[in-house]
Amino acid sequence: MSDSHQSIPPSPPWQFPALDIETNPHDYSDVDSGFGASIARTENSYSVTTGSGIHPYVYENGRRYHIYREGVYILPNDVEEIERLDHFHGIFLALLDGKLYIAPLGQGGHRMRRVLDIGTGTGAWAIEMAEEFPDARVIGNDLSRIQPPWAPKNCEFEIDDVESDWTYPENHFDFIHLRSLSGCFKDWDMVLRRCYVHTAPGGYIEFQDYDGHLKSGSGAIPDGAVTRYWGLVSDAASSTGRTFQVASTIEGRLKAAGFIDITVRKEMWPMGPWPKDGRMKEIGRLGKMGLRSAFCAFASALLTRVLGWDKAQVEKLCQEALEEVNGGAGKFYVTAYYVCGRKPS
Numbered sequence: 001m002s003d004s005h006q007s008i009p010p011s012p013p014w015q016f017p018a019l020d021i022e023t024n025p026h027d028y029s030d031v032d033s034g035f036g037a038s039i040a041r042t043e044n045s046y047s048v049t050t051g052s053g054i055h056p057y058v059y060e061n062g063r064r065y066h067i068y069r070e071g072v073y074i075l076p077n078d079v080e081e082i083e084r085l086d087h088f089h090g091i092f093l094a095l096l097d098g099k100l101y102i103a104p105l106g107q108g109g110h111r112m113r114r115v116l117d118i119g120t121g122t123g124a125w126a127i128e129m130a131e132e133f134p135d136a137r138v139i140g141n142d143l144s145r146i147q148p149p150w151a152p153k154n155c156e157f158e159i160d161d162v163e164s165d166w167t168y169p170e171n172h173f174d175f176i177h178l179r180s181l182s183g184c185f186k187d188w189d190m191v192l193r194r195c196y197v198h199t200a201p202g203g204y205i206e207f208q209d210y211d212g213h214l215k216s217g218s219g220a221i222p223d224g225a226v227t228r229y230w231g232l233v234s235d236a237a238s239s240t241g242r243t244f245q246v247a248s249t250i251e252g253r254l255k256a257a258g259f260i261d262i263t264v265r266k267e268m269w270p271m272g273p274w275p276k277d278g279r280m281k282e283i284g285r286l287g288k289m290g291l292r293s294a295f296c297a298f299a300s301a302l303l304t305r306v307l308g309w310d311k312a313q314v315e316k317l318c319q320e321a322l323e324e325v326n327g328g329a330g331k332f333y334v335t336a337y338y339v340c341g342r343k344p345s
């Protein structure tokens with residue numbers, strides 16, 4: 001038998017075709033996207049406009065923000081914030097023992113055909129609702145396109161500003177959900193009145209959020225970095241007309257909008273594993289894990305845009321607040337509110 005072995009010369013490793021290399025040092029700077037479409041704004045911020053599938057965003061102090069209705073919403077929408085929102089989604093659920101809502105959906109003849117999730121964020125809640133109610137059509141709307149492309153068929157996302165006029169039909173939704181939206185709207189009564197108009201008779205609304213009041217499991221709140229942090233951030237938000245102190249007002253606002261059968265459930269949201277109870281300790285652990293990115297997300301734009309701080313000052317304050325929590329001082333918590341109501345039939 002002859003030796004038919006032939007040696008195959010190795011092919012060179014696969015590479016992308018060569019791109020021209022930018023030699024101008026300016027084009028590596030922070031104020032030019034390199035897509036030839038950026039607009040320099042201020043010393044600290046710039047925007048990237050569309051082109052080749054790149055979504056338009058504003059970048060500021062190392063964080064990414066929405067550009068549609070730019071400046072209206074004060075938190076970032078970058079990967080770090082997406083991870084924080086998904087983490088907080090887990091905490092909202094853990095406090096309800098895994099449930100997505102407290103409203104008596106689908107009971108007593110109530111049908112679930114159309115659901116609206118206002119300010120859906122990453123769409124995690126909307127996606128899970130669509131899975132739980134496969135016959136319902138779930139719409140999640142938001143200023144930012146940060147939802148995944150793999151949502152179930154009965155879940156869709158829209159880029160929209162709910163403070164602008166709504167195009168949805170009246171008496172339409174069987175359930176409207178608003179979660180973690182304190183600090184988003186100037187006029188909550190207007191938003192809730194609209195929710196009322198667009199809820200189907202007999203349909204439900206549900207608000208979920210933690211209140212903007214820091215409390216301590218050991219009584220008095222220590223006069224330290226966390227208190228200072230929250231005072232500055234909270235006052236800065238209020239000065240823009242979009243206060244974080246919303247949750248405790250929602251029961252009254254829903255009644256004023258016309259909703260009936262209001263149910264309020266309050267849960268402790270510990271910011272550390274300080275409670276002795278096993279379940280609460282676990283939730284506190286989750287609460288603590290989310291704090292690093294939460295502190296920075298809430299403070300970054302508010303303290304730079306409103307108070308004129310620089311990035312280093314903001315990071316220092318966030319670090320001090322984080323160290324105080326990590327040191328176990330304070331036994332901090334906030335109160336999570338789950339409030340639902342029904343539109344009369």
Ligand SMILES: C[S@@+](CC[C@H](N)C(=O)[O-])C[C@H]1O[C@@H](n2cnc3c(N)ncnc32)[C@H](O)[C@@H]1O
Pocket residue numbers: 066072073075085086089118119120121122125141142143144160161162163178179180181184185
């Ligand atoms: C803190 S996130 C909460 C996201 C989601 N509801 C959750 O619980 O994970 C607030 C979201 O509201 C959106 N938002 C703020 N103002 C809005 C507006 N006027 N219209 C629509 N969405 C808005 C933001 O873009 C952001 O994604």
